[in-house]
Amino acid sequence: MNQPIKVAIDAMGGDFAPESPVKGALMAAQERPGDIVIVLIGQEDAIRAQLPEEVPANIQIVHADEVIGMAEHPTKAMQQKTRSSIALGYHLLKEGKVDVFCGAGNTGAMYVGALFSIKAIEGIMRPALISHVPMVNGNVGVILDVGANADCKPEVLAQFAQLGNLYCKYVLEHEQPRVALLSIGEEEQKGNIAVQAAHKILKEAEHLHFVGNIEGRDIFLDKADVIVCDGFIGNIVLKMAESVYEIMNKRNLHDAFFDRMNYEAIGGSPILGVNGNVVIGHGISSPLAIRNMILLAEKFAQAELNSKIKNALLQSI
Incomplete structure (x- = not known):
């Protein structure tokens, strides 16, 4: 039996966080109970306030003290806020504790975070x-x-x-x-x-x-x-x-x-060419958009595209 895909979500990211990310995560979790595990990353009290009394078994919470705002400078924020939900999401991805990381927050921070943490695949310009x-x-x-x-x-x-x-x-x-x-x-x-x-x-x-x-x-x-x-x-x-x-x-x-x-x-835009699966959502993401971003992230992770990119680069040398 295949292991479920672990999808991490920046629960504090987006104009309507944490409400939209949490509600979208609930929609996806209820649709695919045996296929995905959703890890909500952010301030635990704020996340729990949006969850029902009985939390689905395939939803987990990872507490993050800090939040990177939508208007913050991406590079400075990633360097200064090492306990932010985005930074912790990339840490979990890099350590292999989740299969894919999604966020609808600061787009620049999501992109810079990928380059700083999991880094570009060797050969990707x-x-x-x-x-x-x-x-x-x-x-x-x-x-x-x-x-x-x-x-x-x-x-x-x-x-x-x-x-x-x-x-x-x-x-x-x-x-x-x-x-x-x-x-x-x-x-x-x-x-x-x-x-x-x-x-x-x-x-x-x-x-x-x-x-x-x-x-x-x-x-x-x-x-x-x-x-x-x-x-x-x-x-x-x-x-x-x-x-x-x-x-x-x-x-x-x-x-x-x-x-x-x-x-x-559509749900979100995957980043191609980094050593991990990352999907970036729209800042105004609604719960439906978050739900679709999670389902896209699941398919993206299942495709194991990073290994295929690496093989293609080796063949083109």
Whole structure:
């Protein structure tokens, strides 16, 4: 019998913590009682105040004295608040006491914490944040980077393609993911200098199914499974998609495709290229978003993507 996946959650992270993280954890724990154990990290009294009298058997609490605020400087906060819920989450992950760590708090602190604690996989130039992309025909693709790396060299973009390809294969179970660069035209010579140079690298990458450039209007049309761009562009695309859903929802317009642009449906963005499983959620995460982040984290951990990334890097040397 397989051991349940241990998912650690920063219970103090997010605009509505600890209420949203705890309620979302309860939803996930009740849905998957034999499959996951959820470890809530944070100020114990505040966490227990959100829990029912009878706590599900697959929920645990780890007390953390300190909290890193949403507006705090990530590097300074991680150095100064060594007893914070984020710092303890990474400690548990590094020690192998949990399989995956999730948080909807300070995004910078979550990313910096990963680099300081579990560190990047050897050979990874820049770990990337990845997000799911709904397609009009019901399929799901990915886009990366979505905010961790605003400026990228061509070699970094090419490596993002490799990371996204592996995620699509082993987490989303696409047999042969189609990889594309997001650009201002389909032609090979279109785009800025970095995109043009990355195109040349990817065109020669025999282990990838590279389909060339796609434009912004193609993102949701299932022309590629892996969409590669720098974090500046990726974050704009992500926030624009979220805003489309919000506008439609406020106008009481509902559609199955646009409903999948709701950040709650996606849950979070995994970090690819670090020595551990990490998922970062939206700061405004609701209980439903936290629940979906936990379920995504479970699937992410089960895929054992880190070992597959390491093997792929060895084969490319």
